[in-house]
Amino acid sequence: MTGARIDHAVSSGTFSLDGQTFDVDNNIWVIGDDSECIVIDAPHSVDDIMAVVGDRAVRAIVCTHAHDDHVRVAPDLRERVGAPILLHPDDRPVWELTHPGTAWDADLADGQVLEVAGTRIQVLHTPGHAPGAVCLYVPELGAVFTGDTLFNGGPGATGRSFSDRPTIEASIRARLFALPDDTVVHTGHGDDTTIGAEAEALGR
Template identity: 75%
Template sequence: MATRVDHAVSSGTFSLDGETFEVDNNIWVVGDDTECVVIDAPHSVDDILAVVGDRTVKAIVCTHAHDDHVRVAPALREAVVAPIMLHPADKPLWDLTHTDHLWDLDLADGVRIEVGGTTLEVLHTPGHAPGAVCLYAADLGCVFTGDTLFQGGPGATGRSYSDADVIRESIRARLLALPDDTVVHTGHGADTTIAAERAGLS
């Protein structure tokens, strides 16, 4: 069975540092016809389940713990009976959203997540958040960057727990090392490629 990447958009809010914004988040689901991994858990369990369909969810992998990426993670975990995975450096952000729940498994640089005939390699890319990670699928020729890299450059670093110098170094060291034709699937907005972003970041 062929591995595929499925996509939808879910709308809701992002809140941090006393401000709230309307946002559209990408939902990414990677797998085959029988099993999959969900990347991030924004806004709506129903929106995510519509992409998952009748497949078995092996994990809910959070690229970072801003509320628009993890808000429905505990409810989704209950619905699909799968572990939530998060880098432990993002606990301060997780705690802002979830005081009664924790994630199940820690992410770390180099962890490999096997699903549906492909492998997602965890790249720790702090800057947007201390525990931000990207997920590289070499055989699919793509990387899921959460809010670390977008079409047009790095993710925002103007809020608590973020650092502009750190995110640029993360991108240079971990993402610009990937092949130029690698497709970048972002947390918000349109896809891009490593080649397209290299010019503005190198």
């Protein structure tokens, strides 16, 4: 049995790209046990994230992609908790829109395995919403964290810079729909879903 659990909160702020800004609510996801954890994405507010983390040691800040509503406070969170920021290098041009002249700490790679609280987290490169978008699959918890790649209701948006609809659909079909149907999908925004429900709706 794994000792890891999933903790969750919602943080409110804005998303800006291509000269437009929107109000948006982002999910905060934290995986760990009572002593250590990783934080998935860093939206809007360090204090909102720390309310979920508590006094645990943060081992990493893992970014599903580099849109500003997912990484805006990543450097500030890094400073607060002393943990490295992890991002797929294909998202460099997106990251630099928000944090020019500031680097993340380590690259994510497809197939990489992260570990926290004795639990393995598999990195799946799923480009389309952004070139360096990744999903994080945690078999022991029956869950996948999809960022903005897959939502309850279908693929993430692809109408803006650095995104592509055929690419995101190919990523979802090849990487996510290969997971067990009962895998719970924890999204970057909105409600959970399952792989089976989205595969039925989109078609494998």
